[in-house]
Amino acid sequence: MKTLNFRAIAILFFLFTIQHTAVSQTQANLEKNIVTGKVVEKSSSEPVAYASLTLIEVATAESVSGAVADFNGEFVFSAVKEGKYFIQISFMGFRDFISDEFEINESQPSMQFDAIYLEPEDLALEEVTVMGQRDLIEEKVDRTIYNAENDNTIVGGDASDVMRRVPMLSVDMDGNVSMRGSTNILVLIDGKQSAIVASNISDALKQIPAEEIKAIEVITSPSAKYDAEGTGGVINIVTKKNNIQGASLNINTTVGWRASNLGLNASLKKGKMGFTLGGFGRAGYNILGSFDNQQLVTNMDGSTLNILQSADTRTNQMFGRYNFGWDYEINDFNFMTAGVSFGLRNRNTYQDGLLTETFMGELLQSAVLRDVETSNLSNNIDINYNYTKTYEKKGKELSISSLYSLNNLTNDFINNVYTGTFEDIASRVKNNNLGKNEEFTIQLDYVTPIGSGEGTLLEYGAKNIMRKAESDFAYLTAQGADGEFEQVDDITLSNEFSYDQNVTAGYFTFMRNFLKDYTFKGGLRYEYTNIQADFRNAELDTDIPSYGLFVPSMNLSRKLENGNMIKAAYNRRVQRPFLNFLNPNINAANPQQISQGNPLLDPELTDNYEMSYSTYIGNSSINFTSYLRNTTGSIQPVRTVLDDDIIFTTFENIGRERAYGLSIFSNINLSNRFNLSGSIDGYFAQLDNGLEDPLFAASNSGFVLSGRARASYLLGNDWQLEAFGFARGRQVQLQGSAGGLAIYNLNLNKQFAEKRGSIGFGIENFLMREFTMRNELVTPTIVQQSTVGIQNMSFKINFNYRIGRLSTDSKKKTRGVTNDDIKDSGADNSMN
Structure with a gap:
């Protein structure tokens, strides 16, 4: 307890020292080159607390600094350079105010405004301002x-x-x-x-x-x-950035039938130093559903078995994200940021009464009843530091960024197998799968305009990613409901696997405007990847060769009349396999459908070709985009039938994919009150695994369509009604298809307290009790149809309130680490 108190006192002392230093620096700057004043309401002469102020340079018409009035309406702009300026003031419920021009120079190093009076908005002005929508x-x-x-x-x-x-x-x-x-x-x-x-x-x-x-x-x-x-x-x-001045606390919460959340975000900005502290938690409950599966399996002897499965499902989950950030403006050309964030994701899924019945013809061969519990848990921590240096030459910038990230994972399941009478537990099977993903990244970026004019830009940089993934997995069995678990002595079921990846890259890009309306942006990137994989308890083949890749990209655009634009692009992309594809742990939560990763996978390569056209009709915008995507060495699942009629899935670089697509989307402002937006996406997919053996050869093709629509209507008195819907049709896969889905909701929101707060009511998927997705798998030896249902009808109440008000400060743009990698299988329970 004494140690804890000492640490707490030390932390408080450290924070006080930082705050005191920031305040001292601010006060030192107030001695000269300052602009001060007070903002008050014209009708009552009461101070307007937290009004937003912007200092604008007359010569460039650009914002050079921001401020926020304190509780007494007083404001200060410090360290103002010599020049001519004016001030713009805005606050909800009042007309915007623009001051007369004034000058800061040697003879007048400071400027003191008398009381600045803000006038309330009249009804006509309020209607125009509030009803307009960006x-x-x-x-x-x-x-x-x-x-x-x-x-x-x-x-x-x-x-x-x-x-x-x-x-x-x-x-x-x-x-x-x-x-x-x-x-x-x-x-x-x-x-x-x-x-x-x-x-x-x-x-x-x-x-x-x-x-x-x-x-x-x-x-x-x-x-x-x-x-x-x-x-x-x-x-x-x-x-939402926190490059602001002042202090603010934002509270947002939602209470719903199936999920609730609570978020708190605080910001403090004084002079050159800023702090942010925030957190958000979300809990999901009452997430009920169903599972049905039918698979026809042809054995090597030609016999066919019909396997039927069904279960009730339920899910509980907890998600959270918490962060602390710090930034400091050393001077006009040097800026630092640092931060640490912590996240958690806990999800427990249950299949209650998973009944598996096996038929040969119409004769029942066996019936097994199980309860399955899957735990997918993780926590992560990210620590980042970024330094940015700018120059007097506009657009020139140097940045150094670093990121350390650690993610701990637990992905376990327990199968309780009942006796033949379905009354008592006969045995239990448990899979422990503990994983860790760790990476450290450092990168350097440099951007510089070429020549004295605008429109030509050169950018180049280098980057190194050191990534390490570990998986410690084991299978255990126990007899009865109370028997002790004993580990299975089989290196394929119980082992430790490590996967180290080092990616070193360098790039350059060149952008130039030419012929007045044309812009070209092209570049070349080279990446060298070194991989080492190892099984600790077995001498298995894990020799993965290193490889280097050149990746070109080209973009060309032309501005047309009335703001229209046409674009063409080509790039080559690389997709390294995601850890789900690599992890050799055998996932047998459903013992009739087991899967295992392949640590020897190579990356897949894709060439992308694209052309788009954007146009505007009145206040509405429309975009048309067509594209071709060609992938070689595609990572695709390979499914075979094991003994006991089990479908076994692993992955290989055997696929070829080609997609021809067209997307159309539009945003339509029908009036100041009514806004409508939507899109339609469609593509024709061709997939082929390139194999000649008729038992394993597979190909498929077909159209995939999806669309979304959103409507928003302002009712007046700060009430707003909004509706949204999304639908996606059947999705073509190499050996079958994934079912379509639809999601929709209706929301009513009310703002209050001069729009510092809002309350809303929403209902989701209210036309059906349960939504189902039907998936299909077809191979020469397997025909499978599965249905997953989820009861996603939900009602929620939203509340949001902001204490304090922040104004934007014109900070330098900061770069950060961008680890753009690894193919995701989308699986929810197959990670390390």
Whole structure:
């Protein structure tokens, strides 16, 4: 207890010292080159606390600093350089104020404003200001941006809920993300990727609250600056930045029938130093469903068995993400940031009464009853440090970024097998699978304009990723309900596996505007990968050769009249196998369908060709994009029949994939009150595993369609009604298909307290009690049809409130680590 108290006192002393230093530096700057004043309400002369102020330079019309009025309405701009300026003030419920021009020079080193009076908005002005809506979708030269901060339907959700609204993306009911039908994508968070994202994208997305997301950037043709991973492209989740002045505490919570969450986020910015502290937790419960499976298996002797399975399912889950951030502006050209974040993801899934019946013809051969419990648990910690140096020359920048990430995983299951009378437990089977993903990354980026004019940019850099994955797995058996577990003495079932990967890369990109309306961006990246794999308890073949790859990229765009744009792009992408594909642990939670990874997999290569056209009609935007994706060495599952009629799945580099696609999306402003947006995505897929043996050869083709629509209507008095729907049809796979799905919701939101708070009511999937997905597998020896049902009808109440107000400060753009790699199988329970 004494040690704990001493540590607490030491921490408090350290924080006090930092705060005191920051305050002392701020006060030193107030001696000269300052602008001060007070903001008050015109009708009552009462101070307007937390009003946002922006200092704008007259010559460039650009913001050079931001401030926020304190509780007494007083504000200070410090360290103002000599020049001519004016101040812009804004606060909800008041008209914007723009001051007269003033000058800071040697003879007038400071400026003191008398009371600045803000006038309340009248009704006419309020209607114009409140009813106007910014576009949800923006089309940039190299990416499509979905402005999530303008979408109130996502309140109470997570990042996977936001991605369901983004054009070109599809998200299934488990949160697995695909871009134009490909799940081989890179997901970044503020330009960075941590070990938890590399381990399992779908679970990582559940840790990010929707309210913290500013935008989703979809980059279908990444430049050489990005790692070569991700054949489908890059998704960057941009969170709400904390480059602000002042103090703020934001509280958001949701209470629902199947899930609830609570989030707290605090920010403090004084002068050159800033701190952020935040946390978000989400609990899921009452997630009920069903499982049905039928598989016809042909044995080597030609006999056919019909296996039927059914069970009731339930899921409980807990997700959380907590972070502490620090930033410091050393001077006008040097900026540092550092942060540490901790996340957890606990998910327990139960199959109650899993009944397996085996028939030969109409004759029942056997019937086995099981209860299955699967535990998928993980926690992760990320520590990052970034340093950015800018120069007087606009656009020139040097950055050094580093990231250490550690993810601990537990992926276990227990099968309780009942006696023939289905009354008592006869035996139990347990699989312990403890894993660890660890990585350290450092990278250097340099950007410089070429020549004196704008429009020509050269960027180059280097990067090294050291990644280590470990899996300690074992099978244990026990007799009866109370018998002790004993480990199975079989190196294929109980072993330790390590996988070390080192990727060293260098790149350069060149961008130039030419012929007035054209922009070219091209680049080349080289990556060298070294891999070492080892089984500790066996001399198995794990010799994996090193390899080097050149990855080119080219992007060309032309601006047309009225803001229209046409783009063409080509790039080559590389997809290293995700750990789910590599882990040799045998997953037999369902003993009729077992799977095992292959640590000898090679990367797959994809050539992407794309052309798009964007146009505007009035206040509405429309985008058409066509593409071709050709993949060689594709990682595909290989399924065979083992003894006892078990379907065994592993993975090989035997596939060829080709997809021809077209996507159309639009954002339509029908009026100041009514906004409608939607998209349709479709592609024709061709898959072939390249084998000639008729027992294993497989090919498939077909169309895959998906679409989404969103409508928003402002009712007045700060009430808003919003609806959203998403549907995806049957998805073509090499040996069958995955079922379609549909998700929809309706939300009503009310803002109050000058829009510092909001309360909302939402209902999801209210037209059906249970939604089902039907999957199909067809091979020369296997015909399987499975149905997964989930009761996802839900009602929720959202509450959000902000204490304090922050204003944006014009900080330097910081770069971060972007580990753009590894193919994700989308499996929820096959990680280390």
